Amino acid sequence: MSKIRIGLDLYGGDNAPESTIQGAIFAFENKFLEDAELVIVGETTEEDKKKLQKYNVSYLEGKNLVDNTTKPTQILKLKESSIYIGCQNMKNSNLNAFVSAGNTGALLTAGTFVAGRLKGIKRPALALALPGKNGKPRILVDAGANAEVKAEHYFDFAREGIAYAKFLGIENPRVGIINIGTEEEKGPQLVKEAAEVLKENNINYIGFVEAREIFDDRFDVLLTDGFTGNNILKTIEGTAYYILNELKSSIKSGGLFTKLGALMMKGSLYSLKGKIDYRQYGGTFFLGVNGHLVKAHGSSDSEAIANALYVAYKASKEDLLSNILI
Known part of the structure; x- marks a missing residue:
């Protein structure tokens, strides 16, 4: 064709x-x-x-x-x-x-x-591009396709996430596994085994990453199971819109100087809104x-x-x- x-x-x-x-x-x-x-x-x-x-x-x-x-x-x-x-x-x-x-x-x-x-x-997954520092996207895999996974499936997720990252212009993407801490001894047995799987393969695996760090510039591809990934995604979306709505309410109820300040920041606020607007990203790849x-x-x-x-x-x-x- x-x-x-x-x-x-x-x-x-x-x-x-x-x-x-x-x-x-x-x-x-x-x-x-x-x-x-x-x-x-x-x-x-x-x-x-x-x-x-x-x-x-x-x-x-x-x-x-x-x-x-x-x-x-x-x-x-x-x-x-x-x-x-x-x-x-x-x-x-x-x-x-x-x-x-x-x-x-x-x-x-x-x-x-x-x-x-x-x-x-063995396991296709949802790969989602999130905004990140320095204008570079962060690829989250799996964003909701596989609620239960095995350690070997993280290798599939890594390959899928790396492919998406390269598609977006990121060379030699750095891969991390989302965990409750960055130390190797932390976390459930599943992620520890997944880390060993990635170390054994030709993957630019960096280590564990905490969810609060996913927008930082240390990793390009972030791996997790679909249950966790989907909850991370919805938490980010809900938190972002909550903050924007609270900011909007504060500006409306504020005084003259608050409104003038908001007017001067209008371009930056629209830019921030655009970064979290799902319409700009279109969709999620099922890779x-x-x-x-x-x-x-x-x-x-x-x-x-x-x-x-x-x-x-x-x-x-x-x-x-x-x-x-x-």
Whole structure:
């Protein structure tokens, strides 16, 4: 397949299908897809097809059979669903990438068992780019795909995280394992064994890192199990928005000098908000499967969908998967 083809799940997410259609338009209008073909998977209305007729868009039939109550394993029986069909088309090399804001568990199951795992990978994982000091991203793996893991799976996570870091321009990424302390004798047996696994392989493993240090510049790739990673992610997101809301309330209730100071800092405050805005990051890569599978935020609006399409296109164009060491 010479031309890059990006699949987009019409369904899933709080604002679908309207956000999906508008996100596709946003992506084309802002030249996020360049020479790629967008393939919308679902039952697109004639009215929506008219909105998209001037863009390079094609369609695959798929039904809206998955919602937030769908159990992950059920997706394997829902073969007419948009998620199943999208992942199946990645497996068949009909799509380079597939983007969905739908049910995370169902998407990850379809990615693993329908698209299939890359050779040599036992545990695909969610890899997420977090903001960090000096403008360099920090890659968190696993951000929620595998609640229970074995020590050997950390080697898969490391390879997936390193591939993502290199994709983002980080040479020879430094790898750390999230732990309750930095000393080698600290932590549960699992992370101690995981550390030994990484030491035995050709990984630039630095050591343990505490969660409070994840934004520092000592590590590039941070490894943990999916249960811990997802809780870290949600804690960061909740804390960040709490601080911003409290700051906003303090400015509103403050005096003249407080408001003047806020006005002078307006640019910096918007910059800070942008760094933690999920819409700017588009989506999370589920790495280790056959194809570039992107999970968009469940609350994605058109801008977030467009950014998810952009990262899927960029990953396909630069062949992100080729950086995963087998």
